Amino acid sequence: MGEHFKSGFVNIFGAPNAGKSTLLNALLGERLVITSHKVQTTRHRIMGILNSDDYQIVFSDTPGIIEPKYKLHEKMMRQVKSALEDADVALLVHDITQPLDEIAAIGEALRLKVPTILLLNKTDLVKQKSEVEKIKIQYAERFPSWVVVPVSALKNEVEKIIPIILNHLPQAPPFYPEDSMSDRPVRFFVSELIREQIYTLYHEEIPYHTAVIIQSFEEKPTLTVIKAEIIVARETQKIILIGKGGSLIKQLGINSRKSIEEFLQGKVHLELFVKVRPKWRDNDTYLREYGYNG
Numbered sequence: 001m002g003e004h005f006k007s008g009f010v011n012i013f014g015a016p017n018a019g020k021s022t023l024l025n026a027l028l029g030e031r032l033v034i035t036s037h038k039v040q041t042t043r044h045r046i047m048g049i050l051n052s053d054d055y056q057i058v059f060s061d062t063p064g065i066i067e068p069k070y071k072l073h074e075k076m077m078r079q080v081k082s083a084l085e086d087a088d089v090a091l092l093v094h095d096i097t098q099p100l101d102e103i104a105a106i107g108e109a110l111r112l113k114v115p116t117i118l119l120l121n122k123t124d125l126v127k128q129k130s131e132v133e134k135i136k137i138q139y140a141e142r143f144p145s146w147v148v149v150p151v152s153a154l155k156n157e158v159e160k161i162i163p164i165i166l167n168h169l170p171q172a173p174p175f176y177p178e179d180s181m182s183d184r185p186v187r188f189f190v191s192e193l194i195r196e197q198i199y200t201l202y203h204e205e206i207p208y209h210t211a212v213i214i215q216s217f218e219e220k221p222t223l224t225v226i227k228a229e230i231i232v233a234r235e236t237q238k239i240i241l242i243g244k245g246g247s248l249i250k251q252l253g254i255n256s257r258k259s260i261e262e263f264l265q266g267k268v269h270l271e272l273f274v275k276v277r278p279k280w281r282d283n284d285t286y287l288r289e290y291g292y293n294g
């Protein structure tokens, strides 16, 4: 490790659905965190670590910034706050098709004191390339202290971000062992992959009333045996989740298993159980039990 080695915390903030998690995956070149077309997918601060010979960047994905309606939301916003406190660099992600005022309000609320890079994401949705440049100038004029960079996380057009980050990172030794990918254990990502499939398979409110916990995770010589609990808030949601004759929960099991097998690169046996826990999103004990520590 050279004496010019750089290391630091680069934390990602933005509105729900702006593409923060998609961006983290693109920066890492791996599908680490879950994404979906629905808002409020990410519920935790999740670190994703990018290692190279010259630097270690500890990225943090965070939940989209919202006005809390439940204790769960309050915990999510505390995760954002924790990421505000240790950031060396802030990456603000903004959907370029959304109004400028949205990110202006978020910038104001966050009161960022660190170098800030405003990423105008989803440029692939803008038909004319020249239009992107015009929009960029508009944002750069409005936010003169921020570096404005148009990107497309979905198309993996993010490589120009790294050199800009490195410009602002201090020289320091790595914070984490150089083979680490995240601060969270494998079973956390497994529960997230199941939650991601719930966001895909079920409509409207169901995903928002759902939590997933891994009850057991056993690595056997030829396969991993996983038992997971799906928590919902009402009996009616349990019925929807299970579907006619168990058809939907079966589909959820198949989809989740495939996704977990890809992540673990090995065979998986997955069992799902559904439990009703009334008002869990407003219950401190349940929230703590399900890993929402805030």
Ligand SMILES: Nc1nc2c(ncn2[C@@H]2O[C@H](COP(=O)(O)OP(=O)(O)OP(=O)(O)O)[C@@H](O)[C@H]2O)c(=O)[nH]1
Pocket: 014, 015, 016, 017, 018, 019, 020, 021, 022, 023, 034, 035, 036, 037, 038, 039, 040, 041, 042, 043, 062, 063, 064, 065, 121, 122, 123, 124, 125, 151, 152, 153, 154, 155
């Ligand atoms: N067209 C396009 N879609 C994108 C891009 N980046 C993200 N998306 C889509 O936007 C949606 C939201 O992406 P996420 O990465 O889950 O957004 P997020 O900001 O993490 O959302 P929350 O966790 O809910 O706050 C998904 O459907 C993504 O595929 C992009 O560059 N272009």
Ligand SMILES: [Mg+2]
Pocket: 020, 021, 022, 034, 035, 041, 042, 061, 062, 063, 064
């Ligand atoms: Mg997210």
